[in-house]
Amino acid sequence: MTDATLSPSVLSARHLTRHFTTRVPGRFLNAKRVVRAVDDVSLDLFEGRVTAVVGESGSGKSVLARMLARIVTPTSGELVLEGTPIPVRSKRTLDYAAMVQLVLQDPYASVNPVHRIRHALERPLLIHGANKSDVEEQAKTALARVSLEPPERFLDRYAHELSGGQLQRVSIARALCVKPDVLLADEPISMLDVSVRLGILNLLRGLCDSEHLAILYITHDIASARYIADETIVMYAGQIVERSHGTTLVDEPTHPYTQLLISSVPDPSDPTSQDPTKSEHATFAVADVGCRFAPRCPSAMDVCRVEDPPDFIVGEGHTSHCWLHASEPRAAVEMALPQRRREGEPTTT
Amino acid sequence: MSADTFDIQAVSDPLEPRDSDVVVANERSEFVLEVTNFSVDYGVGDNMVRAVNDVTLHLRRSKVLGIAGESGSGKSTLVYAMTRLLRAPGVISAGDVILNVTNPDNETESTSVNLVTASEKELRKVRWSHVSIVLQSALSALNPVLRVGREFDEVLKTHRPDMSKVQRRSRAAELLAMVGLNEDRLVRFPHELSGGQRQRIMIALALALDPDLVIMDEPTTALDVVTQREIISELHHLRSRFGFAMIFITHDLSLLVELADEIVVMYAGEIVERAGARELYDAPRHPYTLGLLNSFPPLHGQRRELTGIPGSPPDLSDLPQGCNFYPRCPFRMARCEHEAPALTSIENADRGVACWLHSPDSPIAVPVELSRTANPARNSAPAERSRS
Numbered sequence: 001m002t003d004a005t006l007s008p009s010v011l012s013a014r015h016l017t018r019h020f021t022t023r024v025p026g027r028f029l030n031a032k033r034v035v036r037a038v039d040d041v042s043l044d045l046f047e048g049r050v051t052a053v054v055g056e057s058g059s060g061k062s063v064l065a066r067m068l069a070r071i072v073t074p075t076s077g078e079l080v081l082e083g084t085p086i087p088v089r090s091k092r093t094l095d096y097a098a099m100v101q102l103v104l105q106d107p108y109a110s111v112n113p114v115h116r117i118r119h120a121l122e123r124p125l126l127i128h129g130a131n132k133s134d135v136e137e138q139a140k141t142a143l144a145r146v147s148l149e150p151p152e153r154f155l156d157r158y159a160h161e162l163s164g165g166q167l168q169r170v171s172i173a174r175a176l177c178v179k180p181d182v183l184l185a186d187e188p189i190s191m192l193d194v195s196v197r198l199g200i201l202n203l204l205r206g207l208c209d210s211e212h213l214a215i216l217y218i219t220h221d222i223a224s225a226r227y228i229a230d231e232t233i234v235m236y237a238g239q240i241v242e243r244s245h246g247t248t249l250v251d252e253p254t255h256p257y258t259q260l261l262i263s264s265v266p267d268p269s270d271p272t273s274q275d276p277t278k279s280e281h282a283t284f285a286v287a288d289v290g291c292r293f294a295p296r297c298p299s300a301m302d303v304c305r306v307e308d309p310p311d312f313i314v315g316e317g318h319t320s321h322c323w324l325h326a327s328e329p330r331a332a333v334e335m336a337l338p339q340r341r342r343e344g345e346p347t348t349t
Numbered sequence: 350m351s352a353d354t355f356d357i358q359a360v361s362d363p364l365e366p367r368d369s370d371v372v373v374a375n376e377r378s379e380f381v382l383e384v385t386n387f388s389v390d391y392g393v394g395d396n397m398v399r400a401v402n403d404v405t406l407h408l409r410r411s412k413v414l415g416i417a418g419e420s421g422s423g424k425s426t427l428v429y430a431m432t433r434l435l436r437a438p439g440v441i442s443a444g445d446v447i448l449n450v451t452n453p454d455n456e457t458e459s460t461s462v463n464l465v466t467a468s469e470k471e472l473r474k475v476r477w478s479h480v481s482i483v484l485q486s487a488l489s490a491l492n493p494v495l496r497v498g499r500e501f502d503e504v505l506k507t508h509r510p511d512m513s514k515v516q517r518r519s520r521a522a523e524l525l526a527m528v529g530l531n532e533d534r535l536v537r538f539p540h541e542l543s544g545g546q547r548q549r550i551m552i553a554l555a556l557a558l559d560p561d562l563v564i565m566d567e568p569t570t571a572l573d574v575v576t577q578r579e580i581i582s583e584l585h586h587l588r589s590r591f592g593f594a595m596i597f598i599t600h601d602l603s604l605l606v607e608l609a610d611e612i613v614v615m616y617a618g619e620i621v622e623r624a625g626a627r628e629l630y631d632a633p634r635h636p637y638t639l640g641l642l643n644s645f646p647p648l649h650g651q652r653r654e655l656t657g658i659p660g661s662p663p664d665l666s667d668l669p670q671g672c673n674f675y676p677r678c679p680f681r682m683a684r685c686e687h688e689a690p691a692l693t694s695i696e697n698a699d700r701g702v703a704c705w706l707h708s709p710d711s712p713i714a715v716p717v718e719l720s721r722t723a724n725p726a727r728n729s730a731p732a733e734r735s736r737s
Contacts, residue, residue: 056573057544163661164420193419194600194644198657201646220573227646227655247652264578267648268606268630 008083009044010214011068011100011182016041016077018063037063039238040077045182045214050205052217052229054261060238061218065186068216069102082181098128101175105187107167111159111174117143118155120174128178142177145211146170146203165196172203183207184216189224201228222261226250231317234258237292240311244318254320256297291323299324377459378449381561381594382408382431387444389423389430389618398665400426400439402618405692408562411592415609415626417602417641419662423618424598428564432480433464433472441465450479451561478508481555483548485567490551491539497550498535504557524553528583545576549583556587564596569604581608602641606630611699614638617663617673620692623701632721634695634702636678639718672705680706680716 018038038060045051055061066072068079070092079086081099104110111120121139130138136155143151146169159167168188175183185204189197205228208215219225225232232249234242234257242255253259286292287305294304303309303323312325389401401423408414416424429435431446446464462475484490491500501521505512512520522532528549539547548568555563565584569577581604588595599605605612605626612629614622614637622635633639640658660677669675672685684705692703706715 056575165661193662194602194641195419195658196661198644198646198655199659202654202656222574223646223648226648227652250648260575262648264574265648266578266581266601266604266607268603268627269647 009046009080010082011045012080013041013043013064013068014078014080016064016067016079017075018060018067018072019075036238038067038074041235041238041240043233043240045216046230047181047214048208048212049230050208050215050217050228052219052225052232053235054219054222054225054232055235056220056261058237059235061235062186064235065102065184065216065218068182069100069184070096071102094128098178099180100182100184101178101180103168103171103175103183103185103188106191107164107171108159108191110171111167113159116156116158117162117170120170121155121177124174124178138177139173142173143170145176145207146173148173163196164192165199168192168200169203172200172207176207180213182214182216184218186218187220188217190220197224204228221265222250222258223265234261237286239292239321241293241321242319244315248315248318252315252318254314254318254325255293255322256299256324257293260296291321377451377457378461379409380407380447381410381449382406382596383445383447383449384431385445385447387427387431387446388442389426389435390440390442391426392438393440396666399442400618400665401430404444404615404618404620406613406620408594408596410561410594411588412611413588413595413597413609415605415612416596416598416615417600417605417612418615419600419641421617421662421665422615424615425566426618427615428482428566428596428598431464432476432482432564433467434482448475448480448562450475477504477560478558479560480562480564481558481560482564482566483551483555483568485570491547493539496536496538497542500550500554501535501557504554508558520557524557525550527556527587528553543576544572545579548572548576548580552580552583552587556591556593559591560593562594562596564598566598567600568597570599570601577604584608601645602630602638603645614641617665617668619673619703620701621674621703623692623699625699628700634700634707634719635674635704636680636706636719637674640677640679672703680713680719682706682712684712 016038017036017040020035020037021032022035023032041064043051053061053064063072067074070079070086070088074088077088079088081096086096111117118136118139121142122135125135125138126132139155140151143149143154148154148166148169154162154166154170162170172183172185172188183204188204189200192200201224204215204217207213217225217228222232226247226249231243231245233240234249234255236257242249242253242258249258250262253262287294290306291297291300291304291309294300297304301323309321309323309326311319311321314320314325384404384406387401387404388399391398391400404427406414416427418424426435426439430439430441435441444465448462448464449459450462452458452460462471464472464475467475491497498518498521501524502517505517505520509517521535525532525534530546530549530553534542534546534550542550551568569580572580584595585608597605597608602612602614606629609626612624612626613620614629614635616637622629622633622638624634629638630642633642637658643655644657646655658677659679663673669686671687671689672678672681673689675681675685678685682705688705690703690705690708692701693707694701695707705711706713706719
């Protein structure tokens with residue numbers, strides 16, 4: 001599974017940036033402050049592959065998904081859909097929506113409660129020009145694709161009659177019924193019960209494997225990203241800080257932020273994770289100059305506070321946005337990295 | 350007062366003063382909370398739904414009891430009813446909840462209060478000073494139009510009337526310092542604070558009067574993992590310092606294994622398994638517990654397909670006739686369809702499981718996944734079909 005064997009990407013983002021301007025209250029002459037929600041993010045979504053974006057709240061991952069769905073207009077950067085550059089400043093077209101679909105976090109809020117499930121599925125079909133006579137058939141097919149069977153039982157129900165997991169499947173079916181090439185899933189499992197989360201993850205993986213969809217999976221749960229993704233991207237304060245293929249990112253994290261994320265996941269099989277002394281007081285402070293993670297970073301050096309690091313290549317398809325990997329202080333990485341290094345099987349990607 | 354003679358009216362009409370017949374001072378009990386045969390219903394008559402069914406729990410002093418289960422399993426209803434915070438149509442239909450509060454004058458003595466029969470006046474004495482609660486959503490639990498300091502001030506003013514304003518203020522600052530927040534947060538409004546900071550304030554508020562028991566209802570569910578980790582370490586630290594007992598409710602079983610001493614797993618209003626935290630993780634005995642544990646993708650090891658628990662969470666108004674877990678259980682037998690298993694002790698007194706597989710006359714042998722002995726390396730479990 002290397003890049004060389006892949007078909008060209010379905011959807012590519014090049015240097016996507018989104019800044020929000022906020023007023024600072026109480027300052028002279030409405031002083032403005034720019035929040036760099038997403039800063040210079042480039043990624044590719046490939047047919048039949050799941051790309052995961054991991055980050056905590058406020059890291060810009062949802063804004064990124066909304067830019068890819070063209071609900072939010074980027075400040076700068078460009079989108080390329082199947083080789084065709086998209087004028088990002090123009091309005092989203094129906095054709096674009098038919099290719100790229102978004103699934104939202106909260107299924108209870110994203111399915112209209114006063115209409116039957118039939119309505120949720122047939123309306124997008126009609127908007128996208130399906131024949132009135134066969135929308136029902138297509139809606140049934142869509143429900144069957146997300147394993148809601150028999151479909152007839154679900155078509156005439158209301159949202160409140162379904163469980164969260166079933167609703168999220170409806171939400172995925174609604175996105176699928178216009179036959180998109182790209183599915184953007186923004187935290188699709190975080191509102192669901194633990195016992196049905198895996199079902200949704202397996203469904204997404206299955207859609208990707210059997211129908212060759214390109215999937216962007218956004219989450220704050222790095223373990224679920226490891227479970228499902230072919231490529232994992234870690235975002236912090238609007239920037240990509242680390243990216244890698246397969247399970248390498250979790251098995252061999254190189255960026256201090258990735259390490260922090262991984263060590264925060266409750267893991268009873270690891271005795272060190274129960275060490276209560278690991279509490280460090282992190283505030284979501286973002287440095288204006290230098291590396292954005294420097295104020296929280298346990299191994300911050302002088303250079304980190306002055307200059308934003310470039311991406312260093314630390315392995316095949318594995319980059320890290322951290323000065324620790326500049327050729328000189330490479331040794332320092334090993335010292336800062338004791339936590340979750342494990343002699344697991346070598347991961348081949 | 351026994352469960353048989355229990356009068357529902359007494360619960361639903363808190364304004365009527367009643368003399369509780371169970372307030373007695375005696376030697377300090379080793380249990381801080383004893384819940385026996387406790388049941389809670391929503392509604393009455395034909396539409397009645399039993400949300401908590403015949404739950405018995407004992408919590409020792411300074412220990413952490415974890416309650417795990419998915420939504421609708423009755424875990425929140427249980428603690429709200431236990432503390433008599435449940436509103437209509439919720440009704441306590443049976444059982445006793447004995448809270449053994451430490452005497453403030455003499456630490457070796459304790460007083461028992463039956464929370465189910467206690468009058469509103471008695472409850473007011475017990476609440477917050479002896480049992481406090483941290484709610485799931487810190488944003489809606491704090492009053493948005495009050496500065497944070499006011500919340501502290503009001504609690505202390507009500508329960509410690511002899512404190513002066515200056516003392517109250519310094520106590521509030523001390524409490525904030527305990528949870529790692531700066532004193533200047535006292536003049537902030539809730540919306541000016543992040544989710545993690547608000548949750549810390551809720552914890553500080555809960556500890557304001559040095560309670561015997563703190564109940565945490567999913568305190569970290571709305572937070573992301575890094576903040577959750579900080580809050581959990583904070584709790585570890587506070588508990589070792591003040592020695593309060595804790596009931597921690599969550600759906601995240603792996604978090605509980607780290608935090609709790611004992612875990613009960615609830616399904617459809619009943620306890621299906623009770624065990625020490627490590628035991629439960631290393632050697633689950635109930636198929637539902639096994640399913641919950643397998644619902645979390647691991648952080649290491651070969652990537653393999655996990656199945657979780659098939660089917661959807663139970664509908665309390667339409668429960669199966671026999672075992673509640675029957676429709677979703679991978680190990681079901683003919684007997685499970687018609688007869689509901691009771692929580693029975695196995696192996697040792699602290700361990701219980703409600704499953705026919707573990708009864709002596711089970712027709713099939715206990716599956717290998719459910720008969721592991723404690724402390725094998727979990728990672729050595731046979732890899733299923735691998736992927737990647």
